[in-house]
Amino acid sequence: MGRSLLASHVLCRDSGFEDFRERLNDLFYPADVTPLSGSDGSGGELRGTRTEHVTIGMMTFGQRTRVDPGRTPSHYHVNVVLRGSIEAATGRQEMVATAGEAMVFTPTQQHRLLSCGNDARHLGIKIDRSLVEAELQALLGHPLQAPLEFAFGFDMTTAPGRSWRNTLDLLLAESDSADGLIGRHPVRQHFERLLVSGLLLAQPHNYTEELLRPQLPAYPRTVRKAVDLIDTHPETPFTVGDLAQAAGVSARRLQEGFREHVGVTPMTYLRNVRLERVRTELLAGTTGVTEAAGRWGFTHLSRFSAAYRRRFGVVPSETLAGSEGQDRGERKDLGHGGERTSA
Numbered sequence: 001m002g003r004s005l006l007a008s009h010v011l012c013r014d015s016g017f018e019d020f021r022e023r024l025n026d027l028f029y030p031a032d033v034t035p036l037s038g039s040d041g042s043g044g045e046l047r048g049t050r051t052e053h054v055t056i057g058m059m060t061f062g063q064r065t066r067v068d069p070g071r072t073p074s075h076y077h078v079n080v081v082l083r084g085s086i087e088a089a090t091g092r093q094e095m096v097a098t099a100g101e102a103m104v105f106t107p108t109q110q111h112r113l114l115s116c117g118n119d120a121r122h123l124g125i126k127i128d129r130s131l132v133e134a135e136l137q138a139l140l141g142h143p144l145q146a147p148l149e150f151a152f153g154f155d156m157t158t159a160p161g162r163s164w165r166n167t168l169d170l171l172l173a174e175s176d177s178a179d180g181l182i183g184r185h186p187v188r189q190h191f192e193r194l195l196v197s198g199l200l201l202a203q204p205h206n207y208t209e210e211l212l213r214p215q216l217p218a219y220p221r222t223v224r225k226a227v228d229l230i231d232t233h234p235e236t237p238f239t240v241g242d243l244a245q246a247a248g249v250s251a252r253r254l255q256e257g258f259r260e261h262v263g264v265t266p267m268t269y270l271r272n273v274r275l276e277r278v279r280t281e282l283l284a285g286t287t288g289v290t291e292a293a294g295r296w297g298f299t300h301l302s303r304f305s306a307a308y309r310r311r312f313g314v315v316p317s318e319t320l321a322g323s324e325g326q327d328r329g330e331r332k333d334l335g336h337g338g339e340r341t342s343a
Contacts, residue, residue, distance in 0.1 A: 005082075005123070006047035006058050008176045017043040020062070027057050028126055031069035036115060038063070049175045051188045053128040054195065056172065058082075060121040067113040076127045077105040078199065079113070080156065080165070084120030088113050093152050102154035102161075104203055108147050125168070127196060135196045138241030139211060141250035151204040160202035167191075167198050170300065181299045190237030190299070197239055215250065218257025222247045226254060226266055234273040235297045240266055274298065275311050282319040289316040 011023045020043020021033040027048040035041060042062030049056055060083075079086065080102040087096045091109040105111035107129050116122070137143055155161050171191045174182035181187045200211070226243040236242075243266050244251040258266050274296040281292045290301065293316070298304035308316050 005172050006049060006056070006176060009047045009049045011046045011048050012043070013045045014062070015043055017041060017062070020044055020046060024057070024059070024067075028055060028124065029069065029072070031067055034066045034068075036064040036066055037118065051182075051192055053131040053192050054171075055126040056175070057124045058121065059116070059124060061116045061118060063118050065113075065116045067116065069111070071107070071110045072105070072126075073107045074129050075107060076129060076132050076150070077111065078123075078125040078127070078154065079103045079105070080123040080125070080168070082121040082123060084117045086113055086117070086120055086122055087115040090152055095153055097153070100155075100157050102156050103152060104150040104154050104199075105152075106147075106149045108149060123168070125195075127192075127199075131192065132196050132200070135193060135239070135241055136200055136207060136211075138239070138245045139197065139200060139251040140207065141244055141248070141253070144207075146206065149206050150199075154203050158202075164195075164198040164202040167194050171195060174299075181294065186237055187299050190239075193237075193239050193241075197241060211252065213252065215253040215256060217260040218247065218249050218253050220257075220261050222249055223254070223257045223261050226258070227262070227269070230266075230270050230273055234270060234277060235295060237297060238270060271307060272311065275308055278304075278308070278316065279312060279319060282316060285320065285322075289320055292316075 011027065012019050017035050023046050024033055025031055027046065027050075035043075044062035044065075045058075045060040047058040079088065079097070081097045081099050083099055085096055085098045086103075087094070088103050088111065089095075090103070090105050090111040094114070095103065097103055133144060133148060136148055156165050171182075171194075174187075174191065182191065200207075225247040229243065229246050230238065240251045240255065244254040247254055249257070255265055258264060258269060262269055264272070277296045278292045278298070281287050281295075282289065287295075293301060293304045305315055308314075312319070
C-alpha cells in the first residue's frame with residue numbers, strides 16, 4: 001500500500017544523499033539530516049504535498065539516517081511507520097516504532113529521529129500549531145490554560161488509531177486525484193480539521209480527561225442553536241467543534257444534548273439534512289447525482305451513495321430516474337422517530 005501513496009507527488013527517487021536532504025528540508029524545514037552508513041549511499045525516495053496548514057511527506061530511506069529538526073515551536077508532528085523501524089526521541093523519552101505504530105511530537109519538546117533504518121518507510125505529517133489549538137479550544141468550549149502535550153507513542157492498531165489513519169488515507173487519496181474536490185478551498189479546510197479533531201480524540205494528551213468527561217446534556221435551546229445552524233447552512237463543512245462553539249457549549253455537552261433531545265449525534269443530523277437536500281433535488285430532476293452531492297457537502301461519492309441507500313432504500317440514480325416510486329410514506333425523521341422540534 002505504501003508505494004501507491006502520494007504517487008503524483010514524487011520529489012526525488014534514487015538520488016544522491018545531498019539531493020534527498022535538500023528536498024526533505026524544502027518540504028518541511030531545515031534539519032540536520034545525517035547519513036549513518038556513509039555519505040556516498042543513496043538518499044532514498046521522497047514524496048510530499050501541502051495544504052494550507054498540513055504538510056505530508058513519505059520518506060523511504062536508502063540508508064540508515066538520522067533526522068534532527070531541533071525544536072519546532074510552530075508545529076505538531078505525527079510520524080507513521082509504514083515499513084521497517086524508526087528509533088526516535090522527544091525530550092527525555094525514546095522509543096523504537098515499527099509498522100503499525102506512530103509517534104506524536106509536540107512543539108514544547110525537541111524531537112529527533114535517531115535512526116531510520118535502511119529501506120524504512122514512514123509518513124511525516126506536520127500540522128500548524130495554531131490549527132490544532134484552535135480546534136481543541138472549539139471542542140472544549142474555552143481557551144487553553146496550558147500548552148497541549150500529546151503522549152509520545154501512538155498505536156495505530158487500536159480502533160481510534162485505525163479511524164484516524166482512515167482519515168489520513170482519504171486525504172492522501174484525494175491529494176492524488178487530479179480533478180478531485182481537494183482542489184476546492186472549503187474541502188481542503190474540512191479535511192484538515194477532520195484530521196486534527198480526529199487526532200485530538202484518538203491520541204491521549206493533557207486535555208483528554210476533560211474532553212471526554214461526561215457532562216450534563218445541553219439545554220434544548222442550546223441544541224436548537226446548532227440545529228438551526230445546520231438547517232440553514234447544511235452545505236458548510238461543519239465540525240463538532242464549530243457547532244459547539246456556535247452553541248456556546250463544549251463539544252461533549254452538545255453531543256450528549258443531541259442524543260437526548262434529537263436522538264442522533266450532531267454529525268449524523270448534519271448528514272441526514274444533507275441527504276434530504278440531495279434527495280429533494282434529485283426528485284425534482286434539476287441536477288445530476290455528482291453535482292447535487294457536491295453542492296450539499298459530500299466529498300466522497302461512494303460513501304455518499306452508501307449513506308443514501310441506507311437512509312432511503314435506493315441508490316441516488318434510482319431517485320433521479322424516477323424508479324423510486326412515490327414518497328412511500330416512509331420518509332424518516334432527521335433525528336429519531338419523535339418530532340425534530342423536541343430539540
